[in-house]
Amino acid sequence: MNTRAWCVVRGAWLLLIAASTATAQTLEKRVAAAPDGSVRFSFDARPGVYGNGRNMISWDCDKGNCRNRQVDGNWNDHDDWETPCDSGPVRVALSKSGGRILDLRVYVGGQWRTSTSATDLGMVGTKEAASYLLALALRDESRAAEKAIFPAVLADSVTIWPDLLKIAKSEDVSRKVRRSAVFWLGQAAGDAATRGLTDLVDDGRADREVRESAVFALSQRPRDEGVPALIRIAKENKDPDLRRKAIFWLGQSDDPRALALFEELLTRP
Known part of the structure; x- marks a missing residue:
């Protein structure tokens, strides 16, 4: 192999190594x-x-x-x-x-x-x-x-909602970052994301503002996922402020199930 051909082969080989290294x-x-x-x-x-x-x-x-x-x-x-x-x-x-x-x-x-x-x-x-x-x-x-x-x-x-939930629950990150994670969790697809938000609302150890953000995030879920979750919070959650927030967002939903809940609450003895 002459010198010029060797230089071409060597150059190509070095480029291949560089590309492989960057990929690795x-x-x-x-x-x-x-x-x-x-x-x-x-x-x-x-x-x-x-x-x-x-x-x-x-x-x-x-x-x-x-x-x-x-x-x-x-x-x-x-x-x-x-x-x-x-x-x-x-x-x-x-x-x-x-x-x-x-x-x-x-x-x-x-x-x-x-x-x-x-x-x-x-x-x-x-x-x-x-x-x-x-x-x-x-x-x-x-x-x-x-x-x-x-x-x-x-x-x-890419499915990222498990990582978002991890960030939302972490006590090692700031409230601002956790609230951002909760907001985007509300935009994620799938029933599992809704369950994660509901669990976060129910977690009495979690930061109050983060739990409130989770209630809002549930209001951004598709109706068949978010409305039942908000109704359960409005009826069963032990925190009155979270119940009020759930009721507020249900009022924005224009969903007949929310109207039925309001009627039930207003006519309760």
Whole structure:
């Protein structure tokens, strides 16, 4: 083999090793190895998630109608985005200083500008991205913790409600982070998420505000899941304030089962 051919083969081999190493490394290790400054990564968004690449993210969208939308009025981050609006990917920009993640920003759609000093880790798997973000929330070392939950919720083909419930119940994280976890737990799919919220409301050892957040989260569940749970709280929970909150949210539901409960309570001897 001549020298030129050997150089080509050796170069290809080194590239293959580098790619394999990057794949084998966890996202956490790759972020830890990155220098201070902005560290960016992207991942696939779940169906029904759209954004304009800078300050607007919508989710639970179907045929042009979106149930939920977040608009950030502070989007003076011109070095981070290029638009237009589309269905992905989810893009996360971490602010790293002294080896710690101090803050993060999340976008959907558009693309990163290349003329910055940021470290771009490229596209990562949704499971790995969600795991990293939820671990960041659970560590609760900075204001990035509360913000980390939202992009995890947007990840495609990942079930995160068990992790959200773990965060909501943890006494090692701040009330603000726990309330954020409870809110997004209310948006999660499945009967198990509803049961988790109900158990959290019934847990007399849990923080009062977190339990109140769980009542609200139940009001955001589909009617056939949330209304029966709220009715049970209104009738059986030992905390009068939680019962009142359950009754309030039932009053917003326009559900005949709620009206039947009100009639029962009002006509009770």
